[in-house]
Amino acid sequence: MSGDTITQSATHATSTEPNTPTTPIVVPAPAGRSGRTLALSRAARELGLKRGELDLAVQLGCLRTVVDDGGGGRRITRTEIDRLRAETGFPEALRKRVETVGSKVAGEILGVPAARFMRLARLGMVTPVTFHLNRYRAVVWLYLAEELRQFAADEANARWLKGRIPEELRAQLDSGLDLRPRNWRGRHLGFLLRQADDPWRRAAAPASLLDPLQVAEIVQDPYERAHLNRHRPARADHGPPDSPAGQITARIMTADDPDEIEWLRTDLQHSLIVARAHRLAPRPRRKVPAPTSAPGRGAPLVVAARHAPHLPDGVRRPEKQRPTTTTGAERRRGLFGWLRRRHP
DSSP states (O other): OTTTBOOSOOOOTTOOOTTOOOOOOOOOOOOOTTOSEEOHHHHHHHHTOOHHHHHHHHHTTSSOOEEOTTSSOEEEEHHHHHHHHTSTTTTHHHHHHTOEEOHHHHHHHHTSOHHHHHHHHHTTSSOOOEEEEOTTOOEEEEEEHHHHHHHHHOGGGHHHHHSOOOHHHHHHHHTTOOOHHHHHHHHHHHHHHHHOOSHHHHHHHHHTTSOHHHHHHHOOOHHHHHHHHHTOOOOOOSSOTTSHHHHHHHHHTSOOSHHHHHHHHHHHHHHHHHHHHHOOOOOOOOOOOOOOSSOOTTHHHHHHHHTOOOOOTTOOOOOOOOOOOOOHHHHHHHHHHHHHHHOO
């Protein structure tokens, strides 16, 4: 993925440059308390967050959501909004927990040049929390500022910030090693599992990071695959699937390392066992052919005799009269007699 990854620094809108005055954060007043839940966009306004920051807060577990009974996606309860607003340091404390930065600001937090930070990130020392594509369709990785501060404060990481990178690792970097996509997928899987409230949705989480052919090898039942796809989490593609941006995003979100693929396959197999025990995948109902309206000869008499009501003792069932048949000669004689009566 290093060929698609940007090598320039980038800073997310939530980050702040050093020595730059910040404007005060204005948080809107709470809305009326008539509704029990709020849409995510409305909740973001009440919490003083951008929509992307709110989504990240939900993924990180800072904010709990509930399923919309009307099928409109996830929503946030009024109680959860009030809980966050009552926390000490709101809203700055909440915004600090979801603050993301690019490579330039990340290097400043760690006290290293941006180029060295990029090498540490490719080695997997820090894990991206999200990404986006710039106008040149280059991947811009973003990191949690709070995690970077914790990394810099840990004395065990001082050798990575000041010492020389070992020769073996430098050789791997020169050969194109980049663990950022794989580490992000692992983190993203944790986000999906945290929000999964159904066994089939939990099984769809690792399936969303596997190639469709890998999923088809494990889930051979077409009805189970269809049910799994219905619970598949939405993929944040940057553009249509066939567009260059969509292809880059799909490549990032699909496991390509053999160890990672094997781990996801094992996780999917175990999750399927749990999902099947919880509820089998729905299947189409078989249509029972309706009885024909014109049964064969003798069928009405058999049905009538089978379902005939029981008569009291001593009462005989009247015999059915056979229909009389008339020959052709009798019909002709009757016709001539009728004509003689009308014309004597």
